[in-house]
Amino acid sequence: MNQDPRLAPPVRRIIPRQAGTVVEPRSEPAPSAAAAVASAAQPAVEPGVQSGAWQDPVDMPAPPRAPTTTHSNVVERMRLESVWLAYGDRWVVRDVSLPVRQGEVLALIGASGSGKTTLLRSLNRLTEITAGAARAGHITLDGEEIDGLEANDLRRRISMVFQQPNPFPMSVFENVAYSLREERAARRRRRRAGLPGRGPRGDQLRASVVEALRRAGLYDEVGDDLDRPALGLSGGQQQRLCIARSLAAGPEVLLLDEPCSALDPISTATIEELIVGLRESVAVVIVTHNLQQAVRVADHVAFMHLGELVEYGPSQQIFEHPRQQRTRDYVSGAFG
Amino acid sequence: MEWLLRAITISVLVVIGLIAAAILIEAWPSFEHNGIRWFFPGGDVDQQLKAMITGPQEPARYNWHFRGWPLIWGTILTSGFAVIFALPLAILAAIFIVEIAPARVRRVVEPAVWLLAGVPSVVYGLVGLLVIVPWVEHDLISKAQKHSVDYVVQLTGENVSVATAILTVMILPIMIALIVRALQTVPRTWTEGSVALGVNRWRTIRRVSLRAARPAIIAAAVLAMGRALGESIMLSMVSGSRGFAANPLDGATFFFEPVRPLAATIIDYAEGISVAPLRHTLYAMGAVLLVSTALFSLAGWAVKQPLKRYGIGT
Amino acid sequence: MEGALNATDSSTLGVSGARKPPATLRRSQRPRERLAGWPIADRVAWAACWVVGVGVSLVTAAIVLLMAVKGIAYLHPALLFEHPSAAVAQSQSGGFLDPIEGTLLLTAVGTAIAAPLGVAIAVWLHEYGRPAGLARATESAIEMTAGGPSVLFALFGLILFARPVLAFLSQTSAGGSVSGRSFLTAGAVSSLLALPLVVGATREALAQLPARLREASQALGKTRARTIRKVLLPSIRPGIAAGVVLGMGRIIGDTAIVIFVLGATLHLTPAGGLPGLSALRGEGTTLTAYVRYNSPAGEGLAPNKAYAAAFVLMLIVVALNFAVVRLGSGSRRKRPFARWRPARAGSAQ
Ligand SMILES: Nc1ncnc2c1ncn2[C@@H]1O[C@H](COP(=O)(O)OP(=O)(O)O)[C@@H](O)[C@H]1O
Numbered sequence: 001m002n003q004d005p006r007l008a009p010p011v012r013r014i015i016p017r018q019a020g021t022v023v024e025p026r027s028e029p030a031p032s033a034a035a036a037v038a039s040a041a042q043p044a045v046e047p048g049v050q051s052g053a054w055q056d057p058v059d060m061p062a063p064p065r066a067p068t069t070t071h072s073n074v075v076e077r078m079r080l081e082s083v084w085l086a087y088g089d090r091w092v093v094r095d096v097s098l099p100v101r102q103g104e105v106l107a108l109i110g111a112s113g114s115g116k117t118t119l120l121r122s123l124n125r126l127t128e129i130t131a132g133a134a135r136a137g138h139i140t141l142d143g144e145e146i147d148g149l150e151a152n153d154l155r156r157r158i159s160m161v162f163q164q165p166n167p168f169p170m171s172v173f174e175n176v177a178y179s180l181r182e183e184r185a186a187r188r189r190r191r192r193a194g195l196p197g198r199g200p201r202g203d204q205l206r207a208s209v210v211e212a213l214r215r216a217g218l219y220d221e222v223g224d225d226l227d228r229p230a231l232g233l234s235g236g237q238q239q240r241l242c243i244a245r246s247l248a249a250g251p252e253v254l255l256l257d258e259p260c261s262a263l264d265p266i267s268t269a270t271i272e273e274l275i276v277g278l279r280e281s282v283a284v285v286i287v288t289h290n291l292q293q294a295v296r297v298a299d300h301v302a303f304m305h306l307g308e309l310v311e312y313g314p315s316q317q318i319f320e321h322p323r324q325q326r327t328r329d330y331v332s333g334a335f336g
Numbered sequence: 337m338e339w340l341l342r343a344i345t346i347s348v349l350v351v352i353g354l355i356a357a358a359i360l361i362e363a364w365p366s367f368e369h370n371g372i373r374w375f376f377p378g379g380d381v382d383q384q385l386k387a388m389i390t391g392p393q394e395p396a397r398y399n400w401h402f403r404g405w406p407l408i409w410g411t412i413l414t415s416g417f418a419v420i421f422a423l424p425l426a427i428l429a430a431i432f433i434v435e436i437a438p439a440r441v442r443r444v445v446e447p448a449v450w451l452l453a454g455v456p457s458v459v460y461g462l463v464g465l466l467v468i469v470p471w472v473e474h475d476l477i478s479k480a481q482k483h484s485v486d487y488v489v490q491l492t493g494e495n496v497s498v499a500t501a502i503l504t505v506m507i508l509p510i511m512i513a514l515i516v517r518a519l520q521t522v523p524r525t526w527t528e529g530s531v532a533l534g535v536n537r538w539r540t541i542r543r544v545s546l547r548a549a550r551p552a553i554i555a556a557a558v559l560a561m562g563r564a565l566g567e568s569i570m571l572s573m574v575s576g577s578r579g580f581a582a583n584p585l586d587g588a589t590f591f592f593e594p595v596r597p598l599a600a601t602i603i604d605y606a607e608g609i610s611v612a613p614l615r616h617t618l619y620a621m622g623a624v625l626l627v628s629t630a631l632f633s634l635a636g637w638a639v640k641q642p643l644k645r646y647g648i649g650t
Numbered sequence: 651m652e653g654a655l656n657a658t659d660s661s662t663l664g665v666s667g668a669r670k671p672p673a674t675l676r677r678s679q680r681p682r683e684r685l686a687g688w689p690i691a692d693r694v695a696w697a698a699c700w701v702v703g704v705g706v707s708l709v710t711a712a713i714v715l716l717m718a719v720k721g722i723a724y725l726h727p728a729l730l731f732e733h734p735s736a737a738v739a740q741s742q743s744g745g746f747l748d749p750i751e752g753t754l755l756l757t758a759v760g761t762a763i764a765a766p767l768g769v770a771i772a773v774w775l776h777e778y779g780r781p782a783g784l785a786r787a788t789e790s791a792i793e794m795t796a797g798g799p800s801v802l803f804a805l806f807g808l809i810l811f812a813r814p815v816l817a818f819l820s821q822t823s824a825g826g827s828v829s830g831r832s833f834l835t836a837g838a839v840s841s842l843l844a845l846p847l848v849v850g851a852t853r854e855a856l857a858q859l860p861a862r863l864r865e866a867s868q869a870l871g872k873t874r875a876r877t878i879r880k881v882l883l884p885s886i887r888p889g890i891a892a893g894v895v896l897g898m899g900r901i902i903g904d905t906a907i908v909i910f911v912l913g914a915t916l917h918l919t920p921a922g923g924l925p926g927l928s929a930l931r932g933e934g935t936t937l938t939a940y941v942r943y944n945s946p947a948g949e950g951l952a953p954n955k956a957y958a959a960a961f962v963l964m965l966i967v968v969a970l971n972f973a974v975v976r977l978g979s980g981s982r983r984k985r986p987f988a989r990w991r992p993a994r995a996g997s998a999q
């Protein structure tokens with residue numbers, strides 16, 4: 001795995017920054033990632049959670065696929081605290097608090113209309129461009145309030161893949177190169193990170209595009225002709241193209257909103273495999289109402305019902321020993 | 337019912353086809369007598385046209401001599417520049433209406449554009465003639481400039497700049513209307529997908545929405561070109577009504593030199609249409625307009641074709 | 651059981667407390683355009699959109715205001731009811747009753763021809779459209795007509811209606827030559843201006859009809875023709891009307907056809923016996939031709955009257971615009987979406 005550094009710059013960059021400047025949370029117990037890292041080092045903490053080993057996950061061998069086991073390199077990246085979301089006068093997400101961690105996949109499950117999509121969209125402030133949406137509560141990324149970040153910078157770091165594949169009406173290549181070409185907008189941020197001010201060009205751009213397509217598992221299928229129209233791909237390929245498009249920007253958190261709901265079983269399996277493989281380099285949040293899928297890919301599961309977060313815990317616990325009656329009903333009902 | 341409707345459609349189609357045929361046939365004698373030189377420069381067009389009226393009236397001795405370049409050049413200048421100026425303005429205005437303007441502002445701007453589209457061209461001509469022309473003549477053109485060229489042409493407020501400026505405003509609303517429609521139908525999933533990648537709204541509009549609206553932008557340019565080429569009344573009122581080929585080499589003076597496009601010439605000589613050689617010449621001008629409008633449509637169609645490959649347009 | 655979680659109060663993490671909703675939403679969450687972080691070029695482009703958008707509105711406002719100020723200054727009621735006369739002095743050249751009548755007459759004839767033809771073509775295109783080649787040819791012909799210069803239509807009309815076969819539509823001179831100029835002929839030519847607008851509006855209205863309307867009617871055993879006449883056409887009436895009104899606007903605003911095919915005379919010149927028909931077969935003029943005639947570009951030399959007539963013209967145009975918006979608000983032209991525009995968030999409890 002010889003990756004272009006551009007594809008995963010945040011991982012290398014953020015750790016030293018946190019080590020240097022500890023973001024001090026306000027008086028309330030809102031631990032930043034730094035705090036989480038610190039607490040992870042304490043003996044009381046479950047041994048699996050520590051920060052030392054994941055500095056360069058790129059070189060790590062992919063762990064065996066065993067979703068419910070904890071990995072050696074898990075760190076909290078985002079934290080939601082008492083998040084409330086409304087459309088107009090109607091609260092559709094009530095008081096949700098959750099951690100989002102790199103190194104594992106978090107699945108949001110729950111019946112339709114329970115507010116999963118809304119919650120996911122609030123994580124990169126897409127709710128701001130939705131008519132009538134409003135939010136209360138704190139969401140932090142590496143200890144920083146997301147409201148304090150420039151919205152577009154934030155969305156580069158926290159990228160979203162939608163329920164319906166939405167490739168742009170361009171060639172496959174242009175779709176993936178899209179965000180790379182738009183790097184200029186993020187020039188200042190990149191300069192701070194010691195990277196060149198502009199996005200990659202020429203051969204370098206091509207290499208980055210190919211790399212992103214490889215990571216999304218699409219290169220073998222479309223690599224022979226990257227100039228083909230993206231809208232001519234199959235549904236599963238389109239969705240993987242959308243994932244590649246998001247990955248090309250080098251996100252730190254990847255949000256997936258029911259990415260397989262429009263796809264056939266084979267495409268679904270491919271994408272699930274891809275998601276599990278990604279969790280080392282990005283924090284992954286996936287919304288699904290397919291419980292089988294949650295079992296297959298998730299390390300932690302959050303069950304939402306009518307806007308409330310009913311239960312959160314390791315996947316195994318949620319599916320085998322749920323604590324809440326409502327979770328038990330939902331899980332068993334769905335399993336038959 | 338079906339065959340009745342089809343019959344109506346076919347007859348209208350035949351009439352529209354007849355328009356082209358009739359004009360081309362009526363135009364032919366003028367081209368026949370002048371050959372390719374019809375399009376060349378050579379002498380004073382207005383004198384040539386007047387000579388047709390005053391010349392002998394027996395068919396064998398008709399005065400056919402005509403060199404149309406000044407009029408063609410005037411058409412190219414006014415229509416070409418009007419479309420070039422109007423296109424970016426129309427795109428910006430359309431983006432403003434669809435993507436940027438707050439609801440309250442949009443409620444004012446949108447009807448204003450529709451209203452502008454409805455203003456008759458004779459009103460533009462009147463405003464131009466009574467307001468803009470005097471202003472340009474008195475305040476913008478210097479004595480020295482008038483003096484420098486008064487051995488060939490008289491500089492007045494009726495000139496190529498005023499004509500082009502008013503023409504630009506005239507074709508603007510129709511372009512805006514077409515582009516607005518296209519922008520409104522860009523799927524939200526595309527723009528949202530782009531914003532979710534951290535691309536700001538302006539870049540999203542530019543890279544995704546405008547890209548998807550390209551066929552409409554081309555269509556708007558073609559339609560506006562047709563309008564500009566065919567605009568006769570306003571131009572006959574403000575363009576200086578002299579068949580003079582404004583010369584860019586004259587420097588700043590060029591902007592104040594008169595021009596008269598083909599369509600305006602047809603109107604200006606409407607009264608002489610009963611004189612056979614003049615009539616054929618006027619129809620020849622019409623034929624040039626007809627063919628160039630058709631060529632622009634064709635070009636627009638051709639430009640749109642490659643876009644279809646990536647799923648843009650229909 | 652996770653360490654990071656247990657490190658904090660478990661009641662605030664992981665599970666909804668379902669407490670009462672917060673009284674106020676965070677101010678920073680108030681949705682608003684934040685351009686501060688954008689590259690300078692993007693901000694400039696954003697500003698340029700504002701400038702152009704507002705600029706276009708200002709141009710419209712300037713034209714309307716100018717017409718209103720001049721119009722109100724020079725328009726007095728007598729002008730509307732006096733016939734024009736050829737006097738040189740502005741004070742003696744009369745009013746513009748004839749041009750007003752002419753405008754109404756020409757528009758009536760033009761729309762009377764364009765409306766049924768346009769609807770027929772649109773219905774055929776939308777409901778039948780076979781053979782496909784003919785449909786495509788029709789579409790591009792209509793498109794060409796929409797972009798076609800009216801002066802070309804005028805030139806064509808002159809040739810067509812000067813044919814002796816069509817002499818009954820206009821007048822024949824003593825020498826036997828057919829003038830080809832009359833309200834009937836000019837109206838027929840003008841209908842070409844309105845035709846594409848009627849076709850477009852009707853097609854669009856048809857396309858927006860829900861499919862179930864058609865299915866329901868056909869399920870009741872009605873024939874296609876009957877469905878079209880009894881179900882489809884009545885339900886798209888506002889759409890058709892909007893197209894017709896737009897077409898009227900184009901006919902009213904045109905001058906080239908009036909000059910060539912109507913004659914642009916000073917007065918209406920009825921010809922023939924029957925009172926109603928005589929005006930139709932005669933030559934005449936309209937407001938647009940009158941404005942041109944009285945502008946410095948014409949021979950009338952009465953700019954004040956040109957302003958007054960142009961003002962009347964503008965009033966008609968504004969009225970038509972309102973009619974289109976009214977008609978359109980029902981079916982067509984839904985307000986452009988609130989796509990990016992977040993609504994007031996403060997209203998959430
Ligand atoms: N843009 C919107 N405007 C108003 N209400 C919305 C909007 N989007 C979703 N909702 C409502 O919010 C609730 C939660 O929706 P959503 O987040 O999409 O749930 P899920 O993804 O779990 O199915 C639903 O009741 C839905 O009707």
Ligand SMILES: [Mg+2]
Nearest residue numbers: 116117118258
């Ligand atoms: Mg959803």
